Amino acid sequence: MIRSLLFISALIASSVNSLAFTNPATLRRSVARFTDAPVDSTVVDAALEAAILAPNHFMSEPWRFYIPGPQTTASLCNLNPEKTKMFEKVPNWLVVTMKSENEKHSKLWLEDLSAVSCAVQNFMTSLAGEGVGSKWMTGALGSPPEAILGTVKAGEGEELVAAVWFGIPEKELEGAKAPPRKLGVAGTLTKLD
Incomplete structure (x- = not known):
């Protein structure tokens, strides 16, 4: 009986180890073209829950999230008339701000910015782990x-x-190809003694 249980345990462990695991971070791509299909609200809620698990020195929780509805989205789309038509093709927006009590550009302010x-x-x-594309568009x-x-x-x-x-x-x-990085890990990593 014990041998059977050990065999079954080993078989399960072997099966689990052989399952393909895709790291969601390797799936994330900047996506600018979307379908009209809605994103399930539970996927968005889970992504927001993941967002607030970011490293955060002193637990200042400096992030603030805004999901605009149709009227606010239309207003965002009209902020830059040259790009309105392109913006109107975007199904969902998330605007993220930082509320920091620290002096601008101080060490703690920079830590808050990093946390956000x-x-x-x-x-x-x-989102990428659920097959949802995204693009950080702030400056653009x-x-x-x-x-x-x-x-x-x-x-x-x-x-x-x-x-x-x-x-x-x-x-x-x-399967979407990542844009090549000029330096790669080898060009940015220094191993020290």
Whole structure:
């Protein structure tokens, strides 16, 4: 009996080890073309839960998230008339701001900014794990941060960190080729004694 249980345990362990596991971080791609298919709200909720698990020194929780509805999305799309038609093809937006109590550019302010950036990456990686594409578009929107903050009615003292587009991509994420990195790991890693 014990031999049978040991055999079954070994068989299960062997099967689990042989299962293919895809790291969602390797699936994340910047996606600009989406289908009209809706993203399940539970996927978005789970991605937001993943976002707030970002490393956060002193647990300041500096991130603030805004998911605009149809009226606010239309206002965001009209902030840059030259890009309105392109923006209108984006099914979902997430605007992420930072609320830091620390002096701008101080060590703790930079840690808050890093935490919010990690939260954005967690959000996008979680979405990628569910086959949902995203693109961090902040600067490419061509709109002043103050205009975006005003459109989402961000709180006083909040600073824009990210405007993220997301939706079901026209092409599946799995198998999508990553853009080549010029330096790669070898060009950026220094191993020390």
